[in-house]
Amino acid sequence: MEIFHLVLRNLLARPVRSLLTLLGVLIATSSMVLFLSFGEGLRRSLFQELSRVGPAIQVVPEGTEGLGFGAYPEITPAQLQALEEAGRALGVRALVPTLFLSRGGFDPQTSFFFQGLPPGVGPDLLYPGVRAKEGLLVPKAEGAVVGGKVAKRSQLALESPLRLSPQVTLRVEGILEESGGLADNLIFVPLEALQRVLGTQNFSAVLVALSPGQRAEEVARNLEKAVPGLKAQTTGDVMRFAERALRISDLVRFGISLVALIVGGLLVANTVMMSVYERTREFGVMRALGARRGFIFRLVVLEALFLALLGGTLGLALGGMVSYAINLYTFSQVGLALSAITLRLAFFALLVALSLGLFAGLLPAYNASRIPVVEALGRV
Amino acid sequence: MLRAENLTKRYRQGEKEVVALAGFTYAFPLGATAVVGPSGSGKTTLLNLLAGFDLPSEGGVFLEETPLHRLPEDARAEVRLKRMGFVFQQWNLIPTLTAWENVAFPLLLAGIPPKTRRERALELLERVGLEARASHLPSRLSGGEQQRVALARALALDPPILFADEPTGNLDAESREQVASLLFEAGRERTLILVTHDLELAARAERILHLKGGKLVWEEVSKVS
Numbered sequence: 001m002e003i004f005h006l007v008l009r010n011l012l013a014r015p016v017r018s019l020l021t022l023l024g025v026l027i028a029t030s031s032m033v034l035f036l037s038f039g040e041g042l043r044r045s046l047f048q049e050l051s052r053v054g055p056a057i058q059v060v061p062e063g064t065e066g067l068g069f070g071a072y073p074e075i076t077p078a079q080l081q082a083l084e085e086a087g088r089a090l091g092v093r094a095l096v097p098t099l100f101l102s103r104g105g106f107d108p109q110t111s112f113f114f115q116g117l118p119p120g121v122g123p124d125l126l127y128p129g130v131r132a133k134e135g136l137l138v139p140k141a142e143g144a145v146v147g148g149k150v151a152k153r154s155q156l157a158l159e160s161p162l163r164l165s166p167q168v169t170l171r172v173e174g175i176l177e178e179s180g181g182l183a184d185n186l187i188f189v190p191l192e193a194l195q196r197v198l199g200t201q202n203f204s205a206v207l208v209a210l211s212p213g214q215r216a217e218e219v220a221r222n223l224e225k226a227v228p229g230l231k232a233q234t235t236g237d238v239m240r241f242a243e244r245a246l247r248i249s250d251l252v253r254f255g256i257s258l259v260a261l262i263v264g265g266l267l268v269a270n271t272v273m274m275s276v277y278e279r280t281r282e283f284g285v286m287r288a289l290g291a292r293r294g295f296i297f298r299l300v301v302l303e304a305l306f307l308a309l310l311g312g313t314l315g316l317a318l319g320g321m322v323s324y325a326i327n328l329y330t331f332s333q334v335g336l337a338l339s340a341i342t343l344r345l346a347f348f349a350l351l352v353a354l355s356l357g358l359f360a361g362l363l364p365a366y367n368a369s370r371i372p373v374v375e376a377l378g379r380v
Numbered sequence: 381m382l383r384a385e386n387l388t389k390r391y392r393q394g395e396k397e398v399v400a401l402a403g404f405t406y407a408f409p410l411g412a413t414a415v416v417g418p419s420g421s422g423k424t425t426l427l428n429l430l431a432g433f434d435l436p437s438e439g440g441v442f443l444e445e446t447p448l449h450r451l452p453e454d455a456r457a458e459v460r461l462k463r464m465g466f467v468f469q470q471w472n473l474i475p476t477l478t479a480w481e482n483v484a485f486p487l488l489l490a491g492i493p494p495k496t497r498r499e500r501a502l503e504l505l506e507r508v509g510l511e512a513r514a515s516h517l518p519s520r521l522s523g524g525e526q527q528r529v530a531l532a533r534a535l536a537l538d539p540p541i542l543f544a545d546e547p548t549g550n551l552d553a554e555s556r557e558q559v560a561s562l563l564f565e566a567g568r569e570r571t572l573i574l575v576t577h578d579l580e581l582a583a584r585a586e587r588i589l590h591l592k593g594g595k596l597v598w599e600e601v602s603k604v605s
């Protein structure tokens with residue numbers, strides 16, 4: 001029968017109320033955990049992908065962030081030429097113009113993502129470690145090399161036709177092994193074919209591979225200086241941008257879940273306040289028997305902390321299970337685990353639950369410990 | 381030894397001032413002292429002041445030579461824990477704790493290790509004849525049994541001073557006798573201060589203090605010794 005034992009006894013003496021409070025905290029925490037887990041999942045997949053992206057620098061039109069799928073290609077042949085000259089002067093290893101095109105709707109099941117490559121360049125240059133499972137690795141003029149996941153999902157085999165537009169139809173010439181990277185979800189086609197589809201001579205981005213010993217940041221700044229209107233982002237830039245965007249969306253999602261958290265906190269506060277009110281006389285007896293005020297204070301705070309922490313832990317577990325279920329679904333659909341409960345998210349959730357309990361418990365605990373003994377004893 | 385010196389307590393009630401206790405002076409010797417008097421005569425007020433639940437408007441309470449009324453709240457609590465025991469009429473036991481856990485509660489406050497607490501609590505329950513009820517909650521005990529548990533709890537840390545406020549007030553004749561004899565037995569080698577309006581019970585004490593209007597009007601030495 002330690003002080004914690006007293007707390008348990010008291011909570012068990014009013015099982016329904018304690019259970020309802022617990023449930024409130026559980027729901028609040030699990031919804032917060034889930035909300036935040038999407039950010040963590042996104043962050044994790046994004047950085048996994050980015051760290052697999054080969055080229056150290058991506059040159060994109062100013063105003064674009066990320067790789068610019070879906071945006072109209074804006075880099076002109078003249079700009080490419082200027083870039084190539086500047087690149088030669090700087091001694092970079094290779095410059096690869098590329099084009100992105102997505103076809104399909106919002107449903108990732110039926111969407112296709114094409115990346116155009118100049119003649120003779122294979123996907124292995126951009127995505128190191130990529131290998132052909134069947135057929136060719138480098139597409140020929142009217143051919144396409146399909147990422148492992150796309151092939152499986154859309155049941156593409158060698159020789160399958162791929163209709164990009166009424167005028168342009170390509171044949172599958174190669175299928176890649178699944179590598180777990182971005183390439184799994186892409187279809188690599190000749191740049192020229194995509195340009196024909198879009199009716200343009202432009203490019204979406206130019207990828208720059210560095211020679212050994214070159215510093216990405218420095219080369220990027222020099223390329224920008226050489227060709228106005230273009231932005232050279234390093235992988236670090238992309239990560240920083242993504243991190244910033246994710247952080248903002250984290251805040252938004254935390255803001256939404258704050259509503260649930262506040263309700264959970266009020267529930268705990270209500271339970272503890274009622275319990276304190278009902279037990280005024282009991283606390284009076286304890287004080288009369290020789291309990292210090294700090295003992296009563298601890299008793300009440302512990303009650304709130306226990307409710308909040310147990311609710312928080314169960315909420316974390318529930319959030320984990322739902323997150324797992326969501327991942328099973330999204331993985332089967334797009335090959336990405338959307339939700340992740342990272343160690344830091346778990347810690348954060350428990351910390352939030354703990355502060356919830358503390359805030360809900362401090363005031364009632366303070367009040368309970370300050371009631372004069374005679375007054376506490378007098379109340380029936 | 382517990383000593384009250386010019387102990388005075390005034391309550392404000394709106395404009396009016398009520399003098400609940402007026403210049404009470406007395407040194408409580410070893411053995412049982414009963415405090416009697418009509419309702420409103422200041423008995424509960426006296427007890428609240430002696431136990432340090434409340435502070436006097438004037439005068440003081442001294443334990444040996446320590447002025448209790450000058451100690452801060454937590455220090456008074458410490459004195460109550462280590463030096464005083466309480467058996468009061470309206471005081472319930474802690475309802476969520478079993479009989480033995482109630483008895484062990486002061487031992488918990490005093491920081492005594494769990495195993496010793498349990499052993500000591502069971503011993504005390506045996507002394508009041510309730511060892512068989514050790515694991516029962518207060519709600520499953522009769523009034524007399526609850527009072528005996530409360531007495532065992534009061535004796536847990538073997539305090540030199542024992543307070544009782546109407547300890548037999550709500551009990552039937554048989555339980556009353558049982559509780560009273562246990563109480564006086566425990567009070568023999570302690571300072572027992574017993575507040576009651578039951579004159580039969582008071583007559584078993586060695587001294588009887590008569591209060592009236594907050595004043596000590598008469599000290600009577602009991603015929604029974």
Ligand SMILES: Nc1ncnc2c1ncn2[C@@H]1O[C@H](COP(=O)(O)OP(=O)(O)O)[C@@H](O)[C@H]1O
Nearest residue numbers: 391393398400418419420421422423424425426
């Ligand atoms: N908290 C209080 N506020 C105002 N008056 C009080 C308070 N407590 C006691 N009194 C008054 O003090 C007097 C003595 O009360 P009390 O000590 O309870 O007497 P007893 O216990 O002998 O019945 C009574 O007139 C009572 O009304």
Ligand SMILES: [Mg+2]
Nearest residue numbers: 420423424425
């Ligand atoms: Mg009274």
